[in-house]
Amino acid sequence: MDQDIIGWVEHWYRVQCNGDWEHGQGVKIETLDHPGWWVLIDLEGTDMSDKSFEPLEARRGEDADDWMSCRVQEGVFQGSGGPEKLGAILRVFKEWCDRFPGWDAPLSPEHVELVAARERIEVVRRALGREAGPEQCRETNCTHLRVAHSIFCSDHHIANLQRVGALPVLSDDGSRVAHHTSE
Numbered sequence: 001m002d003q004d005i006i007g008w009v010e011h012w013y014r015v016q017c018n019g020d021w022e023h024g025q026g027v028k029i030e031t032l033d034h035p036g037w038w039v040l041i042d043l044e045g046t047d048m049s050d051k052s053f054e055p056l057e058a059r060r061g062e063d064a065d066d067w068m069s070c071r072v073q074e075g076v077f078q079g080s081g082g083p084e085k086l087g088a089i090l091r092v093f094k095e096w097c098d099r100f101p102g103w104d105a106p107l108s109p110e111h112v113e114l115v116a117a118r119e120r121i122e123v124v125r126r127a128l129g130r131e132a133g134p135e136q137c138r139e140t141n142c143t144h145l146r147v148a149h150s151i152f153c154s155d156h157h158i159a160n161l162q163r164v165g166a167l168p169v170l171s172d173d174g175s176r177v178a179h180h181t182s183e
């Protein structure tokens with residue numbers, strides 16, 4: 001398989017990752033016992049989610065391995081094919097995306113800032129670890145247990161850092177940065 005298509009898939013994946021998409025969506029490449037390849041690409045939350053795709057079925061000659069089938073079903077691009085068709089399946093996906101070049105537009109400064117803000121909050125959340133208690137969070141009416149190195153649960157520890165300007169604050173729907181850090 002040529003390296004170009006792998007580089008292209010890497011780039012496509014990178015563009016979709018926004019601090020949110022990659023947690024619930026993604027790309028899967030598996031093998032089949034036919035034998036062959038099975039490629040699943042989540043489209044939800046990408047520019048391709050509302051684009052129509054003409055299903056493709058290809059079989060050539062007598063060679064049992066020379067087949068390929070691609071469709072979009074329930075928001076997922078699904079491509080399967082013989083043992084030497086992985087590159088061809090990915091190229092079908094690329095050619096479809098290339099018909100709608102909007103997906104490759106550079107990210108706006110606001111989007112870049114949002115990704116960075118989500119990442120900073122995520123890093124703190126991961127560092128805080130599990131809400132293991134045994135004491136409850138000190139915030140009034142909070143029923144969560146505290147994390148190991150704070151008297152609060154993770155949400156309230158993060159909220160306190162946001163209150164003092166040590167972490168950015170996102171809008172309620174999480175779609176933009178509402179307050180920046182104070183430094």
Ligand SMILES: [Zn+2]
Nearest residue numbers: 137142153156
């Ligand atoms: Zn709490």
